[in-house]
Amino acid sequence: MIGAQPYLADGVDLGDIVLAVSKATIAFVVLLVSVMLMVWFERKVVSRLQNRIGPNVAGPFGIFQTLADGIKLFFKEDLIPERSDPLIFKLAPYLSLVPAFLTFTIVPIAGDFNADNNGSVTIFGRETFLQVADAPVGVLLFLAMSSVGVYGIMLAGWASGSKYPLIGSVRATAQAISYEAALGLSLVSVIILSGSLSTNAIVDVQAGAGAGFLPNWHLITSAFVPFIVFVIAGTAELNRPPFDLVEAEQELVGGFHTEYSSIRFALFFLAEFMNTVTMSAIIVTLFLGGPAGPNLGLLPGWAWGFVWFFAKLLVFLFMFVWFRATLPRLRYDQLMNLGWKVLIPVSLGWLLLLSGLRLASENSAGVTELRFIDSDSFNTVVFAGLAVSIFLVATLLLSTALRDSKKNRLKEHGLVMVDGSEPINTGAS
Amino acid sequence: MIDVVVFGVSAIIVLGGALGVVLSKNPVRAALSLVASFLAVAVLFVIQQAHFLALVQVVVYGGAIVVLFLFVIMLLGVDKVEDLDLPERSQVVAGIVSGLAFFGLICAGLFVSGPGGDEGNVALTGQIGRNPIDSTDDINQLAADIFTRNLVPFMATALLLTIATIGAVVMVKNSEADSSLPEAEVN
Structure with missing residues (x-):
């Protein structure tokens, strides 16, 4: 035999296969339907925010507009540009669609997390979780899929054999690589707090009440900063406004999918909205306790899980639509500055602070008096004080250094800085 | 199966x-x-x-x-x-020879070393991994290994990567300075 411990040592019987297939099918259908509704929701909400009515013809409230558009796209002519690389041109839409779906498989969408339940239900005599897969490295799968998803966009732009898609895809890749770091670092804060990589365990840790009436969500226990970084980096990762330089219509026609038409374009569109739904679901899982919530009776416990999950999900879907309707697009240099100079340092610093505090609270569990750091007591209060003072000193030093280097840089070009504001050209060289 | x-x-x-x-x-x-x-x-x-x-x-x-x-x-x-420099015949031969040598090395490692070696020597018939049966969490195992026994190599690798990055930046800076000099002379 190969390997010491075969992956499925107990063997696979029909029940396992039926369970796995039905779970995957249900997740796929749920995701497709939610994408359909999300497109409609986005158009409707944006219209209302812009004082328009939006889709209102197909079905009640225009809810079937997306379906009509989808059918139309199916029957349109499929064009493949002459200068394209045909194989990769055809492959690219699937490369962005498949990771978009795979990420959703780790999201627990229902289940009862109250009392000692860990969200498991019994189907076909098997105890299982209401998510397609509970991988032991669940949240890393999310990072892996978001880095694989980059290929779809990148290759689409390259294989089109035309300049605007290429520029769009280069922008997309640079953006995705830059923001993945901030995304991962703020994710690590959650992992440190929950002590596990599995999404089910992460939700389970957040179940129940925390301090007083507040829920025990990572949003609160990690003190908001990782959450804010994650939402910003996630929006950038999705290439949604205000980070949609990738498909800036005024500059790049349609960005990486300019040359795509018909069903291949529809696949990109689908992947984009799937990613939006999935990113919202991941935020809910990591920071807002996913399906964990009180059982208010009437329904079985696992169904309440779905109700809570869906309610939280809607908040974030609305948030993404609101972003789009409100915020103007960033410039490219602003985008890079925000990613590298703000989000990464903030999330890295917060990660150090959180892990230090965690160590301190573990070590000083029985210690009551205030002591300085020694081998067996690593006092929380002392640690927090030290961290804040170091942070202040470092900020002071860094800002002085930045100011100084800017002054020198300006001097080189014959400019003088006036009080930290805009440089003035004195005419001297 | x-x-x-x-x-x-x-x-x-x-x-x-x-x-x-x-x-x-x-x-x-x-x-x-x-x-x-x-x-x-x-x-x-x-x-x-x-x-x-x-x-x-x-x-x-x-x-x-x-x-x-x-x-x-x-x-x-x-x-x-057309942009590719296709390798010379001698390069192809050298590549094949070194590939075969590497393959031989792996085969030797797999077949020659007997079972029972769990520190490095892994036989084809033996178990792969240090203690696969009572493995707790592979993440914990890896973390304990990296941050205790292999801490120094781990940090040395980090230093090496930092040096490589700084080296790249320095080289870019230098080549910029070099390329601007001749231009200035021409003008």
């Missing part, structure tokens, strides 16, 4: 991808074959229960590194067959 099937399929993809890297004429397709190979290696890690390693393989090698390769290929515009 099923792990043998999974192993077979992913082994074919690994080898096919590797052949694709070497044989394909188009640099972008070669890079994509590399991705296929990396992803299949990740599957091999998963059937060995090394979940963390598998995901790191996907994130770091399948994601970041090959994306950077492709980035450079696209930005430099060397994505046509």
